Amino acid sequence: MIKFGTGGFRAIIGEDFTKENLELIAKALSQMIFQDGVSDKPVIIGYDRRFLSDLAAQWISSVFAAEGITVHLIDFNAPTPMIMFQVKEEQAAYGIAVTASHNPAEYNGVKVFTSGGRDATEKVTDRIENEIAKINKNEISRMDFSKALKAGLIKRINPQNAYIDSILSLINIEAIKDRGLRILLDPMYGVSKTTLQTILMTCRCDVEVIHDRHDTLFGGRLPSPSSDTLAHLSQLVVKGGYDLGIATDGDADRIGLIDANGTFIHPNDILVLLYYYLHEFKGWKGGVVRNIATTHCLDKMAEAFGETCYEVPVGFKHISSKMEETDAIIGGESSGGLTVKGHIRGKDGVYAGALLTEMYSVIGKPLSEILNDIHSKYGNFFMSEADFRMTQERKEELQKLLFEEKNAPDFGLEIEKVSYLDGFKVYFKNGGWIICRFSGTEPVLRIFSEMSTQEEADRINKIFQDFLHL
Template identity: 55%
Template sequence: MIKFGTGGWRAIIGDEFTKENICILAKAMADKMICEQVDGKGVVIGYDRRFLSREAVVWSCEVLAAAGIKCYFVNRSVPTPLIMDYVMKHQFPYGFMVTASHNPAIYNGIKVFTYGGRDADEDQTRDIERYIARVDAAGIPRTRYEEAKRQGLVEEIYPMNEYIDDIMSKIDMEAIKKSQLKVAFDPMYGVSKTALSTILISGRCDLDVIHQEHDTLFGGRLPAPTADTLRVLQNQVVEWNYDLGIATDGDADRLGVIDDKGHYLHPNDILVLLYYYLIRYKGLKGPVVRNLATTHRLDQVAETFGEKCYEVPVGFKYISAKMTETGAIIGGESSGGLTVAGHINGKDGVYAATLLVEMIAVTGKPLSELVLEIRKECGEMYMEERAYEFTEQEKERLLEVLYEKRELPDLSDYQVDHVSYMDGCKVYFRNNGWVIARFSGTEPLLRIFCEMPEKQAAREICGLFEKYLGL
């Protein structure tokens, strides 16, 4: 029942996300650590604001403690990247974060991080699943939480200052102080408020925060910073003349942005802006890494400055690995996650937001002007995105059409260059355009993304796929 996708294990609360399954996963990880002889180094565990998150950590600690493994329990809800940062800096073999990231409120889950603070890759997750299969659910030993604390097998920590100081050491805080920016911030009832508010206030920003309360239902909205979920933030930026609006998802590893004109900036735009800023204004040199469902405008920016863009499958573990391999200065994905070389080996919405503020301060230009500057220098592309729910029977049919028979709609009007099945079905066109159909690794959805030099062409191609697949 416990299967890992691109963002760890996620499941509906009370269905598969249960106390029994949480304990099974904890026991599997304990067995794995003992077998690998890293159990003596302990493990760090954190959680977000979702229903049952803290309880899930307590149950996991009880199982791990019974196996003699010390747990460093971050005893307040914190951003996922804080846990990754702590695993990396303190050289833990593993770390856990109880979160379902941007999924609907009925979900929860657990992310596993490996040495270096990296997302567990496919080899690791398959290995974890093998250990899970061997666990006898009826015979899992547990040590009561308070007893485990008394024995020194659980230590409660709160390394928020370390995480905040690390980000501030990498940012031009003096430039931010001088800019006196007016910022609206929406943590979306998630865990970024303390970290990002502290950083921005330290930068003397005029800051206002909305949706900061603890609400396990996320105000009835999806805790993902999209054009639909950021209407309130958008209205606030326009009505009160903010320099920008910033939002982070439920566990603060993804970023959403409203510019000074009140326009929602797609995560693709944010990635392009920051890569352009690092090269044009900070004078850095190096390639960029994106997944295959992320804008090819990054390729255009890289080409403009004599650099290279590398493409990898969906999953941030592939981005961070490719960055290490190629010396890339930034990597990211169209769902809003990114990181910069020298920071953690995973996505961080708090750091990305701070870097964006630095960009405005250093350039002295509003976001809307920077967007136009990039379009003028590096060209433009238009993205169309669609998502479809399906039944298990429909999924089997779609898998057969797309991956087994490898059938496609008639795309002869668009000059197909080649087709890749590296991760989903992606068609590349000769004009740098592309379309991909792939199943989400975090939600039961089929996603179709198309990017073309003309908006109408992108819509038409998505429509062709939709009609052909009977969606």
């Protein structure tokens, strides 16, 4: 079955990630391209380092070519944000990345991008699903890949330099050059090495790289930056006396950060740091967009700056839409994705890594000290995060309990409001909150809570877990 979730279509290789399903997606998108009257524009296609990604990009390209639609293929493993960048550059109507982002190694998938270089909205992915339902798979034609190359219907392109230069043009290179930083980069066996290393070296940083060989099993770990998966990076940063450790997830749209003392800087804090830096140091004016499961410290900061913090459901497509609508200067999620005004509308771990390096160089203090300054001004926010893997039957049971019968635990705190925008979220009068929602990318239930102390955040989280017998 082809179902687009929070971040594209993801499936287990051989189960639903099959040649047949990829061809269906390509055919559906071709139909939409003709319906929209944009068949004169190329479709941008790229892929990551996962098992079968390169081949899958060829299968998809062959279907477009058979329809007479030109494909511009980035024929080497590329960061997802580079593919989005190219969609923006060529004013293409659609782009595709073959990737399952940070999912386990047995997954692969497809992300679809639309004009301006952003994740397709639900409206677009619903439309793809509807088109798929109308297709007779026996009628899908494909053009031989090498013939399509010769015919010019598939053209290999290399936007790497343009992408790198575009990021460099947005960064204060001189400020970084002065600091002579030593940075340890961890692409998590993914795709950021060439771009991020080149950018940082252009800024005269001394860059060493770990976990950069092609390993479709991602070294046996999830290619998703977290304090667990970055434990090795953290140890090496301390041991080697580096200024920063920077990681990106499997397709380099998410960022992970390690301070010089080995501390894992949570994505919530990365957003807080960058909003503070952009607003207070670079003098940018404007609001911030966060998803429903991201720190409310951003709300407090925005309020103090005389700006607005906007809340959207989980999924970067919602962040992009809200940023377009409000002209906010930064948008991001507690899962590690962010983007900044003036760049692509999708999340970009490579750009985020470069901007954080600039921030660190300009402010000139250890990240934990900057965070202490921020928290002493805007208050303390501690998050407790719990994920629970579950079967489809259990999920349906809990969905019924939470969203149909609308049952909820008693937290013993005064409630300001509740929301069913994405899952079930309770906002407490004391400024804390808790959300319980099903992931749109993995078979898990997520419970996130945020309070002014870690103990309180954990306690509230535990109440919800006990209520659901988890």
